[in-house]
Amino acid sequence: xxxxxxxxxxxxxxxxxxxxxxxxxxxxxxxxxxxxxxxxxxxxxxxxxxxxxxxxxxxxxxxxxxxxxxxxxxxxxxxxxxxxxxxxxxxxxxxxxxxxxxxxxxxxxxxxxxxxxxxxxxxxxxxxxxxxxxxxxxxxxxxxxxxxxxxxxxxxxxxxxxxxxxxxxxxxxxxxxxxxxxxxxxxxxxxxxxx
Amino acid sequence: xxxxxxxxxxxxxxxxxxxxxxxxxxxxxxxxxxxxxxxxxxxxxxxxxxxxxxxxxxxxxxxxxxxxxxxxxxxxxxxxxxxxxxxxxxxxxxxxxxxxxxxxxxxxxxxxxxxxxxxxxxxxxxxxxxxxxxxxxxxxxxxxxxxxxxxxxxxxxxxxxxxxxxxxxxxxxxxxxxxxxxxxxxxxxxxxxxxxxxxxxxxxxxxxxxxxxxxxxxxxxxxxxxxxxxxxxxxxxxxx
Numbered sequence: 001x002x003x004x005x006x007x008x009x010x011x012x013x014x015x016x017x018x019x020x021x022x023x024x025x026x027x028x029x030x031x032x033x034x035x036x037x038x039x040x041x042x043x044x045x046x047x048x049x050x051x052x053x054x055x056x057x058x059x060x061x062x063x064x065x066x067x068x069x070x071x072x073x074x075x076x077x078x079x080x081x082x083x084x085x086x087x088x089x090x091x092x093x094x095x096x097x098x099x100x101x102x103x104x105x106x107x108x109x110x111x112x113x114x115x116x117x118x119x120x121x122x123x124x125x126x127x128x129x130x131x132x133x134x135x136x137x138x139x140x141x142x143x144x145x146x147x148x149x150x151x152x153x154x155x156x157x158x159x160x161x162x163x164x165x166x167x168x169x170x171x172x173x174x175x176x177x178x179x180x181x182x183x184x185x186x187x188x189x190x191x192x193x194x195x
Numbered sequence: 196x197x198x199x200x201x202x203x204x205x206x207x208x209x210x211x212x213x214x215x216x217x218x219x220x221x222x223x224x225x226x227x228x229x230x231x232x233x234x235x236x237x238x239x240x241x242x243x244x245x246x247x248x249x250x251x252x253x254x255x256x257x258x259x260x261x262x263x264x265x266x267x268x269x270x271x272x273x274x275x276x277x278x279x280x281x282x283x284x285x286x287x288x289x290x291x292x293x294x295x296x297x298x299x300x301x302x303x304x305x306x307x308x309x310x311x312x313x314x315x316x317x318x319x320x321x322x323x324x325x326x327x328x329x330x331x332x333x334x335x336x337x338x339x340x341x342x343x344x345x346x347x348x349x350x351x352x353x354x355x356x357x358x359x360x361x362x363x364x365x366x367x368x369x370x371x372x373x374x375x376x377x378x379x380x381x382x383x384x385x386x387x388x389x390x391x392x393x394x395x396x397x398x399x400x401x402x403x404x405x406x407x408x409x410x411x412x413x414x415x416x417x418x419x420x421x422x423x424x425x426x427x428x429x430x431x432x433x434x435x
Binding site (some may be wrong): 037 | 205208209211212213214216217239241243244245246247248250251252253254255256257259261262263264265268269318357376422
């Protein structure tokens with residue numbers, strides 16, 4: 001994968017509409033991003049459609065990229081994943097029968113206090129793994145599988161529940177707890193400031 | 196609406212993971228500009244989960260992807276940009292007409308002696324022939340293919356390079372109206388080539404309305420390509 005050192009100067013030049021820099025960025029990142037997009041939308045052909053839209057956005061929005069906030073690759077991955085998730089759930093793929101009641105989620109949380117149960121302390125500081133896969137590996141298998149299905153295949157809670165043969169509420173809890181543990185694990189591993 | 200810091204964190208993480216969806220996803224995106232804490236949480240989660248992407252094997256895109264992008268951004272055609280699959284659905288007549296015109300140019304530029312076994316007449320006369328022009332997803336012509344009506348050679352001219360990914364070859368397929376698609380042969384990466392046909396062109400192409408190219412492993416694939424798998428495609432027409 002290209003390093004931020006390779007990509008950061010290119011992003012700055014693309015913001016100034018430098019075509020050569022855009023092509024260079026494409027050459028350095030497209031294979032990696034196609035691998036990611038294809039996993040989510042299910043085939044390289046559809047992945048290429050996602051990448052087409054994503055790189056159009058990169059060209060148009062490079063000016064909004066902030067080097068202080070994210071590495072260029074993180075920003076690109078985010079653009080591609082958002083496009084892939086939109087593609088996956090647009091039209092027929094977002095069938096009414098599968099849409100969950102998450103529309104109420106924001107309202108529900110808006111009324112929730114800070115006492116909301118969040119599993120912050122489940123993995124305390126004894127996990128000293130330095131890589132994310134280490135932290136993923138440390139999760140209970142069901143939580144790890146739930147996160148992997150959501151991240152790599154863009155599945156919704158209901159689809160995760162179906163795949164893993166669990167009730168919807170259980171699948172939601174696996175995702176929520178898995179993310180909480182992951183955050184704690186990474187903080188404990190010294191990869192980021194503790195929350 | 197007031198969202199607690201904890202609620203913002205919970206929404207941010209599911210937003211980045213992708214499990215926040217539908218109307219909730221749109222609402223959260225709309226709220227983000229006014230919620231600095233949520234923005235920071237989203238950025239932190241993008242950084243954390245972005246590392247998961249490092250494990251995904253890379254897939255080399257087809258050359259058509261860059262061609263389509265660069266054309267749309269830097270060299271937009273007068274008409275609306277073509278989308279993948281659009282040409283496949285296009286009524287055959289318009290494409291066939293454009294194909295015939297383009298191929299006529301290709302054929303008239305070639306000395307008659309090289310046109311095929313039954314080439315007749317001088318440079319002013321176009322011999323009866325099967326011609327095809329294959330274009331990429333953006334509508335750019337990539338390959339001209341032609342054979343005289345009873346010839347056993349298919350002349351190929353790449354108008355743009357068509358580089359197959361490492362370890363793969365570009366294979367030309369014909370799509371008859373009344374039978375299963377069949378493989379014609381492999382293409383060169385660039386320039387011109389002549390493919391020996393298994394039978395006279397008349398027998399092979401009389402009912403063929405479309406040609407297409409798919410990238411395949413060197414040994415070939417047993418299954419016929421679907422429209423979505425074709426890197427380039429276009430009409431095949433009779434010129435006589």
